[in-house]
Amino acid sequence: MKLLEELAQSLERGDSQAAADSTRGAIELGLPAQRILDDGLIAGMAVVGRRFKAHEIFLPDVLLAAKAMYAGLALLKPLMIEQAVATQGKVVIGTVQGDLHDIGKNLVGIMLEGAGFEVLDLGTDVAPETFVDTAVREGARIIGLSALLTTTMPVMRKVVEAVEKRGLRPEIRVIVGGAPLSAAYAAEIGASAYCFDGISAVETVREMLGVER
């Protein structure tokens, strides 16, 4: 449908005003929220993600697209709640205890939201139990941890252990990322996956939750 195509294209251009206008138009036309979400917002961000991965566009372009996506999403949210629209799944993310770096974690959160996941961002300096409690309370099946210092990486192991101790594995999976991390470290602490960046986080979460592209 043309209006939803325009919505998707407004995201690609990073045009927040046009994204808001198209979303409003689609709502006024009575289109179901799920369709506006899937064929407009998520479709637009998917193209942006692909072009970013192919190095045709760069981080600032992706983030301008994300801003446009948020402009549309803000209008769509009430309708999504009213129509009980299901997201692709919930992901709890945060920067581990002792660490205050949040840019990387924020970017990963934006990428996940752009792919249609509901992101519960706990912020920085988050205690292991808080991650697990939130995931259980919210029914999230993925916990995403970020750390930027070698000294805070060991907290990730504590989160994995807390998930295990409460018998929540394999229902709840822990994925990890951040500059000093590696796939080997993730394996060593028993995390389910290491994600190099936001794109790999999206691909990993999709695979884990069995979401089709």
Added chain:
Amino acid sequence: MMPAAPRQILPIEGGAVVSAVATVLEAQGVPADVTPNRRTVELAEDAARMFQRLARPIGVWASISLADFAGVFGGEGHNAPETPVDQTAGRADDLALFAVTVGDALPSRIAELFARQEPALASMLDAHASEGAELAAHHLQNRYVDWLSGTGRLGAESGALRYSPGYCGWDVSGQRRLFDYLVPEEIGITLRDSFLMQPLKSISGVIIAGHQEIFDFENTFGFCEECSTWACRERIGAVLGGMPDETA
């Protein structure tokens, strides 16, 4: 009584730590050979203005003897067996510990922009703040070199290079002893148990001054392979080719 080692607190002029748009765009992943689009450039310029309004750059340096530095560098015993830091410092004429920050208003503003769903501006401001902290460290290093020159201690063909805990085999746990000696709390920088400094956009380390030849080394250290920045090569190149300038 021994005279106290020279120590200076230096407020830094905001303009001295504003990076070129091209530098910030590169930090944002826009390759140098790509012409950025107009909106991206505008974003970087807006962020530069915001950065200049919010930045409160300040630094502190304190001279340290080679013997005292050996104690600071030893930290908590987690350094790599061989590092360019102790090898270079061992042949230096002068050493100073330092810390700089661009202040705490920036991280708060960046977080606020993310919360207001302005991720592009937030990320660009973050890049300006990170680059600004590097420029502040560079500025402080140059002021220390000026001070050395003023005292007649810096001979011909001399240079200075800085290293930081967390880089080049100097374990980040070295921060504890560095803080004990330098007391950067006096300029508002504190250290958490995880060795993270607050404000976030802060840098600490040692400035090593001496004859140019002491800075050159072959990259034979194991940790160089894991290094993501390789920034040392550029800085070593600057020392070997003459003293670094303000904008390097």
